Amino acid sequence: MENWWGEISFELNEAKTWCIGQRRICVQRKSAEWLVWNEETEDESFEELVLEEAVATDSTINNLPQRYLVKNTQKCLTVKPLLANRSFIIRPNSTLNILPGEQIELYVSSPLWLAFYDHGGSLPISDLPFWRPSDSWFGPNTMVGELCYSKYTEAKVTLDNISIHSHRAITTISISNEHDELLAIERISLPTPFLNLYVDATHQFWTDKVNLIHHLDGYRPSFDIKNLIKESAKTDLTLVSAAREVADANTFMRSIKSLVA
Amino acid sequence: MEETSATLNLMEQFHVFAIGKGFLILIIGYFLARFARNGIGRLKIANLTPHSMTLLKRVVFYGILVLTSISVMKELGFDLSVVLGAAGIFSVAIGFASQTSASNLISGLFLMMERPFSVGDIIRVGDTTGEVLSIDLLSVKVRTFDNLFVRLPNESMIKTQVTTLTKFPIRRADLKIGIAYKEDIERVKEILNNVAAKNTLCLDEPAPVFILLGFGASSVDIQFSVWVKRENFLTLKNTMYQEIKKTFDQQDIEIPFPHISLYSGTATKPIPIIMDRENNEKS
Numbered sequence: 187m188e189n190w191w192g193e194i195s196f197e198l199n200e201a202k203t204w205c206i207g208q209r210r211i212c213v214q215r216k217s218a219e220w221l222v223w224n225e226e227t228e229d230e231s232f233e234e235l236v237l238e239e240a241v242a243t244d245s246t247i248n249n250l251p252q253r254y255l256v257k258n259t260q261k262c263l264t265v266k267p268l269l270a271n272r273s274f275i276i277r278p279n280s281t282l283n284i285l286p287g288e289q290i291e292l293y294v295s296s297p298l299w300l301a302f303y304d305h306g307g308s309l310p311i312s313d314l315p316f317w318r319p320s321d322s323w324f325g326p327n328t329m330v331g332e333l334c335y336s337k338y339t340e341a342k343v344t345l346d347n348i349s350i351h352s353h354r355a356i357t358t359i360s361i362s363n364e365h366d367e368l369l370a371i372e373r374i375s376l377p378t379p380f381l382n383l384y385v386d387a388t389h390q391f392w393t394d395k396v397n398l399i400h401h402l403d404g405y406r407p408s409f410d411i412k413n414l415i416k417e418s419a420k421t422d423l424t425l426v427s428a429a430r431e432v433a434d435a436n437t438f439m440r441s442i443k444s445l446v447a
Numbered sequence: 448m449e450e451t452s453a454t455l456n457l458m459e460q461f462h463v464f465a466i467g468k469g470f471l472i473l474i475i476g477y478f479l480a481r482f483a484r485n486g487i488g489r490l491k492i493a494n495l496t497p498h499s500m501t502l503l504k505r506v507v508f509y510g511i512l513v514l515t516s517i518s519v520m521k522e523l524g525f526d527l528s529v530v531l532g533a534a535g536i537f538s539v540a541i542g543f544a545s546q547t548s549a550s551n552l553i554s555g556l557f558l559m560m561e562r563p564f565s566v567g568d569i570i571r572v573g574d575t576t577g578e579v580l581s582i583d584l585l586s587v588k589v590r591t592f593d594n595l596f597v598r599l600p601n602e603s604m605i606k607t608q609v610t611t612l613t614k615f616p617i618r619r620a621d622l623k624i625g626i627a628y629k630e631d632i633e634r635v636k637e638i639l640n641n642v643a644a645k646n647t648l649c650l651d652e653p654a655p656v657f658i659l660l661g662f663g664a665s666s667v668d669i670q671f672s673v674w675v676k677r678e679n680f681l682t683l684k685n686t687m688y689q690e691i692k693k694t695f696d697q698q699d700i701e702i703p704f705p706h707i708s709l710y711s712g713t714a715t716k717p718i719p720i721i722m723d724r725e726n727n728e729k730s
Contacts, residue, residue, distance in 0.1 A: 322651040329615050333676055336651040
C-alpha cells in the first residue's frame, strides 16, 4: 500500500488528491505557487484514504483553491498527518467507576489533520482537519478553562472493539486508582497537542500513551505522557510527526488543571 | 575694554545671564524629558499593559519638566515658598470650580486600580456598546461598532453598571423561538438539540439549554441557549437561526405569525360577513 504521507513528489503542474469517500483535499504544484483545494463533507466517511493522481484542472472540484506563493516550488512536498490542535474531550456514555486498587486501559480514537510543508519549512503551508470536530469547553466553570474538541470519539476498554480507520489515531489511556475510594470519571480531556504520532506496519496510527494515577494522598489525579516506542510491546512503530506543542511541567499546570472532571 | 565691562554690567543688571541660563536649563530639561520618555517606551517591562505604559511615559515626561521648571525658577531667583503659598490659595479656588473634574479624576484612579476592563475590551455602558480606545484621567474613550467616538466620563462609570463583553472566553447565545400550539414540544426539543450538535461552532459543553418560556399570545415561546467561543458569537447566532428555520421547514414545524381570533361573544360562532353585490351593502 502506497503511503499517503511523507515526501510526495510533484512534477510541475501535477496535482494529487487525498480522498476519503467524497472528502477531498487536492494539491497542485505550479512554478511559483502551491494550490490547495479543500472539498468538505458534512458527515464523516469511514472509507479508506486513497492518494489519487488528480487531473491538473480544477473542473472536478467546485470551490476555489487557496494559493500559497513561494519564489520557486520544489519537486517534493512533505505531507504529515498531525493530531488535533486542541485537547479532546472523551465522554463515555455512562460514568466509568474504577474500583480501588484497580488499573484499567481505555482506547480512544481521535481524527487527524493533514499538513503540507514546503521543503524544510517548520510551519505548514496548510493544516486542514479531515473533519472538523465540534468545539467544546473543559474547565471547572465558564470563566476558567480551555477550548477543546469533542465528538467523533469512541472509548473502548479492549482494543478489539475499537474500529480501525485510516484517518484516525488510537490513544491508550491507562488509569490507575491507587486510592481506597471509587474513582468516578465522567469525562477525560485528552491532551492531544502534546502527543507524538506513530504508525505501525499495518498503517494504523497510534499516539503516545497517557497515564492517569489517582494517588492515595492526592486530591486530583496526576498524569504523565509515556513515549509509545518505549512503552509498547509493538516493534514496528515509526514516528510520523512530533507533538504540536512541547510539554513541560509548567505548561501542564497552566493549561490543564486536571484531566478529569 | 571699559565698554565690554560696561556692557557686561548692564546685562547683569537686566538678569540676561540668569534668563539665558534659565532658558538653557529649560531646553535641556525638555530634551531630557523626551529622551527619558522614549527610553522608557523602548523598555519591555513585564505585566505592563499598553495603557500603563502610556501613563508611565506621561508621568516621567511631566515629572522631569516640573523638576526642570522648579530649578529654572530657583535659578531666576524666585522664592519658592511664595509660589507654593500662591499655589495653595489658587488650588482651593480651582477645587470649588472643578468638583466634577476632581470626581472624574478620582473615579479614574479607582477604575485603574479595580481594572474591570482594559484597552481593547468591548464594554456596554447604558445604550453605548463599543471598543475601549483609551482610559484617560477624566474619561474613557470608546469606539462604537458604527464607528462613532464616544467619551464616557469616569464618574458615570463608577456610578452605573458597566458590562465587559470580552472578559470571559465563552459566551451564551439565547435564541428566541416561537412554535405553533399544535406542535409536539418534545419533538421540537430533539430537533433543536440535533441542530446544535451538528453545528461545529456550538460548544458541546456546556450543553445547550432548552427553556420553555411560556404560552404566548400566538405561539409557544421557547428559549434555546447555546454556548459558543466569544469570537464566533455573531456567526453562530446567524447560522443557528438559519439552520433552525431550514430544519423546521423540512420537518413541517410551523413558526406562527402573530394572529388574533375574533369572536362576538364567549360561546357564539364567528361573526358572519355577507357581501351583497346587487345592493352594494355589507351586513
